[in-house]
Amino acid sequence: MLDDKILSCFKKNEEGYISGEEMSRELGISRAAVWKHIENLREEGYGIVAFPHLGYKLISIPDRLTEAELGWRLKTDTIAKKIYSYKEISSTNDTAHDLAMAGEKEGSIVIAESQTAGRGRMGRKWTSPKSKGAYFSVILRPNILPKEVPGITLFSALSVAKTIRETLSLDAFIKWPNDVLIDSQKICGVLTEMNAETDKINFVIIGIGININTKKEDLPKGATSIMEELGRELSRIEAVRGIFKNLDKYYKLFKSGNIGEIIKEYKEFSNFLGTRVQVAYHDTKIEGYAIDVDSDGALILRMDSGLNERILAGDVIMLR
Amino acid sequence: MLDDKILSCFKKNEEGYISGEEMSRELGISRAAVWKHIENLREEGYGIVAFPHLGYKLISIPDRLTEAELGWRLKTDTIAKKIYSYKEISSTNDTAHDLAMAGEKEGSIVIAESQTAGRGRMGRKWTSPKSKGAYFSVILRPNILPKEVPGITLFSALSVAKTIRETLSLDAFIKWPNDVLIDSQKICGVLTEMNAETDKINFVIIGIGININTKKEDLPKGATSIMEELGRELSRIEAVRGIFKNLDKYYKLFKSGNIGEIIKEYKEFSNFLGTRVQVAYHDTKIEGYAIDVDSDGALILRMDSGLNERILAGDVIMLR
Numbered sequence: 027m028l029d030d031k032i033l034s035c036f037k038k039n040e041e042g043y044i045s046g047e048e049m050s051r052e053l054g055i056s057r058a059a060v061w062k063h064i065e066n067l068r069e070e071g072y073g074i075v076a077f078p079h080l081g082y083k084l085i086s087i088p089d090r091l092t093e094a095e096l097g098w099r100l101k102t103d104t105i106a107k108k109i110y111s112y113k114e115i116s117s118t119n120d121t122a123h124d125l126a127m128a129g130e131k132e133g134s135i136v137i138a139e140s141q142t143a144g145r146g147r148m149g150r151k152w153t154s155p156k157s158k159g160a161y162f163s164v165i166l167r168p169n170i171l172p173k174e175v176p177g178i179t180l181f182s183a184l185s186v187a188k189t190i191r192e193t194l195s196l197d198a199f200i201k202w203p204n205d206v207l208i209d210s211q212k213i214c215g216v217l218t219e220m221n222a223e224t225d226k227i228n229f230v231i232i233g234i235g236i237n238i239n240t241k242k243e244d245l246p247k248g249a250t251s252i253m254e255e256l257g258r259e260l261s262r263i264e265a266v267r268g269i270f271k272n273l274d275k276y277y278k279l280f281k282s283g284n285i286g287e288i289i290k291e292y293k294e295f296s297n298f299l300g301t302r303v304q305v306a307y308h309d310t311k312i313e314g315y316a317i318d319v320d321s322d323g324a325l326i327l328r329m330d331s332g333l334n335e336r337i338l339a340g341d342v343i344m345l346r
Numbered sequence: 347m348l349d350d351k352i353l354s355c356f357k358k359n360e361e362g363y364i365s366g367e368e369m370s371r372e373l374g375i376s377r378a379a380v381w382k383h384i385e386n387l388r389e390e391g392y393g394i395v396a397f398p399h400l401g402y403k404l405i406s407i408p409d410r411l412t413e414a415e416l417g418w419r420l421k422t423d424t425i426a427k428k429i430y431s432y433k434e435i436s437s438t439n440d441t442a443h444d445l446a447m448a449g450e451k452e453g454s455i456v457i458a459e460s461q462t463a464g465r466g467r468m469g470r471k472w473t474s475p476k477s478k479g480a481y482f483s484v485i486l487r488p489n490i491l492p493k494e495v496p497g498i499t500l501f502s503a504l505s506v507a508k509t510i511r512e513t514l515s516l517d518a519f520i521k522w523p524n525d526v527l528i529d530s531q532k533i534c535g536v537l538t539e540m541n542a543e544t545d546k547i548n549f550v551i552i553g554i555g556i557n558i559n560t561k562k563e564d565l566p567k568g569a570t571s572i573m574e575e576l577g578r579e580l581s582r583i584e585a586v587r588g589i590f591k592n593l594d595k596y597y598k599l600f601k602s603g604n605i606g607e608i609i610k611e612y613k614e615f616s617n618f619l620g621t622r623v624q625v626a627y628h629d630t631k632i633e634g635y636a637i638d639v640d641s642d643g644a645l646i647l648r649m650d651s652g653l654n655e656r657i658l659a660g661d662v663i664m665l666r
Binding site: 173219220223228 | 469489491492493495496499523539541542544545658660
């Protein structure tokens, strides 16, 4: 797109100015066309100022989750080499699924400013208020068995929690298996879906929903946003870029067989280990002390009988 | 379709005759139209004879895998309540996948006279010569975890092997995990695919390909057909209906938690237990005595070290 090319011109001249004439020459379009595209960009929220004798200067960008902004000089090996961004979509996981079925490469991202039918785990709804959070899906094609997929859920939650701690110094924790919490309230959920043979993964879709600049009143009970906890708005672009970088790093670790390393870090972010919990799955509820997470991503519960149970799926409630 | 309605008329009058006038009244169409549809059916291979003063009589049906023939008075609870039949299709698993994504009920079947891109396990090709074998896929929506899906592969292979033994008295065996063999040659393969969250199955597609009346020269090396082993052609319709009934029976057992019962029968059909085998998976090969199949569907190998290994995926080669 020409708008993207104009943004590239600005970015190549980050410190300085670029004249309409220069842009017209570089893009092979008339000066009137340059002016028209500058106007388009301004309408989209880009701050572009014209200085007499100097030219145009890009002084601010909108906090929109576009390929141009998210992918700008992003140094990753696999994640986000290609980004499909949408203003509104029914569910980023569904669109990612369709792309993956059609052969899309691993690492590609589907991101949307809002979802009309965002999904959470176990068929639950995920609230996706417009332009406040980040809702994206990642396509992966790891050479693993279906039973190893839970490890992907774990490092995805870890990537989000770690980005928040590193860049914002907020105490983000993980509740098994995949909720990221601040002050015991949910700010992020991960929905991992797979398409697989019994002995071969065709693809995995990681769906990540994060409440970034969302107001508490727009969220379900028990949920919060980074803004609410931080006390100020933050750049969604920077937050998402940070998560992409961590996802890239942990996916590399995962593929090289270092699940042990991932679990170790994951456990450092856990808020449930050592506490008494109840785990609900369908109609079953079991209670015990959460003592470990094993290399399959299973939660190990010490039962009152003294025996340990391996839990593969369910919702954890912490009992005090 | 009107052709199907005419077939139903015949089937309601199985022993006798039905006049063109009667059919015309029952279906609310002209006698000329009845005649035209009778001609259509004859062209499709139905043997319909007209007896003066008595009417038409259906004396033979073509061995075509249509919903009308396969579903005729089939008594099952879940399997094949709906059958989508095609003359040619790229892959029954792919069509079943699309139907399942669009919400198709469990038990529905996609069946084709031939596949242009039939797939086997691990991305291999499955040869599907026209109107000689049976190539079909079953959509299931069990309330299980991804790790339990291998059980579905096991009872699918068991359903095929058992149908062959029961109805044809041929010694069909199963090679772990899902090949059905007669005289050490493959007559059937099962490709189980799933679409799942880490803790919830959205749907499972069982793809079954069986060489029924196929000539050995039309099959890859190491493969045979039921016809070649039996020494005569057989009704594909009856074979497939028999498999539907067994799939229905074992799926019921599986859903009620009786995987132990299934594994027990599966092991009775096994040709690998007690033999020395090599299992290849990607670049890894391991060797040992196949001593058991556990309730997760894993193959238990006794290694030369004396220790047991649980094998979750791979291809078995029997060593003599």
